[in-house]
Amino acid sequence: MKRNATAIVGAAESTNMGKLPNMSQIQIHADSALNALADCGLTINDIDGVATAGHNAVELAHYMGITPTWVDGTSVGGCSFMLHVRHAAAAIEAGLCTTALITHGESGRHWIGRHGSPIFPSLFQMQFEQPYGVSRPPTMFTIPVMRYMADYGLTEEQLASVAVVQREWAGFHPRASFRDPITVDDVLGSKMICYPFRLLMCCLVTDGGGALIMTSAERAKDFPNKPVYIRGTGESAETPLISQMADFTSSQAFRVAGATAFENAGISHGDVDHLMIYDAFAHLPLYGLEDLGFVGRGEAGAFIADGNTRPGGQLPLNTNGGGLSYMHSGMYGMYALQEGVRQMRGTSPAQIKDAEISVVHGVGGMFAASGTIVMSNVT
Amino acid sequence: MSSDGRVIPTPTPETQHYWDGAKIGELRLQSCNSCGKVYFPPRPFCPECGSRDVVVMKASGRGRLFSYVINHLPTPGFEPPFAIAVVELDEGPRLMSNIVGCPQTPEALKIDMPLEVTFETLNDEITLPQFKPAS
Ligand SMILES: [Zn+2]
Numbered sequence: 104m105k106r107n108a109t110a111i112v113g114a115a116e117s118t119n120m121g122k123l124p125n126m127s128q129i130q131i132h133a134d135s136a137l138n139a140l141a142d143c144g145l146t147i148n149d150i151d152g153v154a155t156a157g158h159n160a161v162e163l164a165h166y167m168g169i170t171p172t173w174v175d176g177t178s179v180g181g182c183s184f185m186l187h188v189r190h191a192a193a194a195i196e197a198g199l200c201t202t203a204l205i206t207h208g209e210s211g212r213h214w215i216g217r218h219g220s221p222i223f224p225s226l227f228q229m230q231f232e233q234p235y236g237v238s239r240p241p242t243m244f245t246i247p248v249m250r251y252m253a254d255y256g257l258t259e260e261q262l263a264s265v266a267v268v269q270r271e272w273a274g275f276h277p278r279a280s281f282r283d284p285i286t287v288d289d290v291l292g293s294k295m296i297c298y299p300f301r302l303l304m305c306c307l308v309t310d311g312g313g314a315l316i317m318t319s320a321e322r323a324k325d326f327p328n329k330p331v332y333i334r335g336t337g338e339s340a341e342t343p344l345i346s347q348m349a350d351f352t353s354s355q356a357f358r359v360a361g362a363t364a365f366e367n368a369g370i371s372h373g374d375v376d377h378l379m380i381y382d383a384f385a386h387l388p389l390y391g392l393e394d395l396g397f398v399g400r401g402e403a404g405a406f407i408a409d410g411n412t413r414p415g416g417q418l419p420l421n422t423n424g425g426g427l428s429y430m431h432s433g434m435y436g437m438y439a440l441q442e443g444v445r446q447m448r449g450t451s452p453a454q455i456k457d458a459e460i461s462v463v464h465g466v467g468g469m470f471a472a473s474g475t476i477v478m479s480n481v482t
Numbered sequence: 483m484s485s486d487g488r489v490i491p492t493p494t495p496e497t498q499h500y501w502d503g504a505k506i507g508e509l510r511l512q513s514c515n516s517c518g519k520v521y522f523p524p525r526p527f528c529p530e531c532g533s534r535d536v537v538v539m540k541a542s543g544r545g546r547l548f549s550y551v552i553n554h555l556p557t558p559g560f561e562p563p564f565a566i567a568v569v570e571l572d573e574g575p576r577l578m579s580n581i582v583g584c585p586q587t588p589e590a591l592k593i594d595m596p597l598e599v600t601f602e603t604l605n606d607e608i609t610l611p612q613f614k615p616a617s
Contacts, residue, residue: 227523230497232578233489234610236560242553246568250549253593298552298563298588346568346578347523351549 104367107482109192110323110330113143113316114444116437117208120311120430121280127216128158129166131208135312136167143316143326145202150316152200154191155207156183157221157434163206173200179340180222180467181381181434184315185360185474188440189336191317201318208312209432221434222468225343232346240383241297241305244469247351248299248386254352255401257389259299263290264408265385266303266427271413273424275453280307281428304385306426306435313437315444320482331447334460335368335477337361345469352401354466356473357394361464364475365396368460372397376458377446378418379439381465382425388412391464392420395475414453422446422453436465440476447480488559490608497524499538504609509541509599511573522575543599544616545571550593552586569597569613583614 115138117123117131126134132155140146153164154175164171173194177186184207191203210217237243251257267287273279285303293302323330339359342348349355365371372395380391389403397418398406406412412420423429423442430438443463445451461478484490493501500523503510513520514528515535527534550567553560565581582600584590596616603609 226494229489230491230493231523234491234604235566235578235580236488236553236557236564237566237578238557239555242551242555242557242566245551246566247549249551249593253549295554295563297554300551344523346576351568 104189104192104336105196106334106367106369107332107479108320109195109317110320110332111315111317111444111478112323112326112328112330113139113145113314114441115139115142115314116278116441117312120278121309122212123210123310124213124215126210126310128208128210129162129216131210131310131312132158132163132206132314133167133208135208135314136204136206139204139314139316143328145316149202150204152191152194152203154187154203154205156187157209169204171200173203178221179472181383181436182465182467182472182474183434184436184440185463185465185476186338188315188317188333188476189338189474192333192336195317195319203317204314205317206312206314207434207437209434210310211432212308212310227344232344240469241300243345244384245297245300245386246345247348247470250351251386251389252299255404257401257404259291260287261404261408262299262304262385263287265382265388266290268407268410268413269382269421269425270428272422272453273428276423276429277452279424279429280309281424300384303427306383306431307428309430309432311430311432313441315440329448329480331444332479332482333476334479335364335366335370337363337367337475338473339363340472341470343468343471348470354390354394354470354473356470357391357464357466360473360475361395364462364477368477370460370477374460375418375462377422377443377455377461378420379422379443379461379463380420381435381439382421382427383431383435383466385427387466388420395462395464419455422451422455436474439463439465443476443478447478484559484604486559488604490604491610496526500524501608503540504601504611507601509543509611510538511541511571511575512536513539520573520575522577542572545569545597545613547581547591547593547595547597548576550581550591552588565591567613577611579611579613581614582612
């Protein structure tokens, strides 16, 4: 894909987040979309491309009153929106549409107007995993970690420190669900969910949404906001079965998506000013840091525990507080992208000074899929 | 699903041999005549090389505890806390299992501990391979 050929010109989250007992899921999509349109001064009539996940993209188009020439319903879990950004960039470049709207809305807490899992069920998962008592994500996504701990000596304290550091970042954000500082002892003392994972190592369950509007880099200069250029992208998939992940200490989908995006963007790790790694659970940033190549294998636990990713550290990571503290509707990827956009616009409540390159890395399912976006405010 | 809400597998054509095997106390894998790959879950072709020249084989039933969690969440058909594990078989493939016949604690469940297959009858149709500490 051509570097910096497209840009995000509109970006917004839903008006409210957290508990939305009076909004259906599609309504949250629309609320986010209207906010993103207002953000860039466009109207529905300007949109000719739509993409969404976890909800019928056709319903989105019709509900919004859009007649699209490009539709993308890729729904591979929480990183679907990274894939949508990638696909939209390609579609705009290829002339399939001029202005793409990517929406996320999820009644993750209240399940109003929500029609089941955003990911297709897996034949093998139903036969070979569910009979053993796996159910919700905390019982599956966590399974590889004991192997990682045995192989690399990761401690429960280091795992807990991921949540502690991210809570520090959440403290900057008025919209974050949880903002009060926590300690490693608080995390280890919180309710046991799925050993070794305690409650504070697991993501929130909330309602909310977000939307992005993309167009060509050429047109992007005419909008009120600083354009956020799509510099590089990557995507991949591995398996819907956590038990069949090839390497329990590393995600193949992460490695492929990350390396593809870095190569596409023509950047090295030292160029990255700001990093988002989808954190449904506390181990995700560890796998992400290693699989994207920011640290060596087995080094991420100490890297985070030593403060390298906290406010003032050398590699600001998950500066909104992440799925652990900011919000997590189920498919968190959109909120990671929103924070990447804010950082590139210079408008984040936890703004990294002079940041020019942001890497936003997502996971879908339980290490099932992945998408990586490299954004920049310079070309 | 059983009366207590536990998920009961529904065999499909390509997995029938696996469930038929479990019913008579055999853990079955498949192997490829073209490249030698031993694989799981069941498919009528080799995921390594794509060959359809594959056979069903009886596994040794021996393996090691590759990774696990101890689930504390309420789960239909189970009494928490209980371990959800992944077992690496001596033949190479990994599969999910509970670890039966031992305390469900980190002290009792040691990574890499040797395990052997046992079978849990769920109903007249389905018997589920399970693993226990090797004798
Ligand atoms: Zn083969």
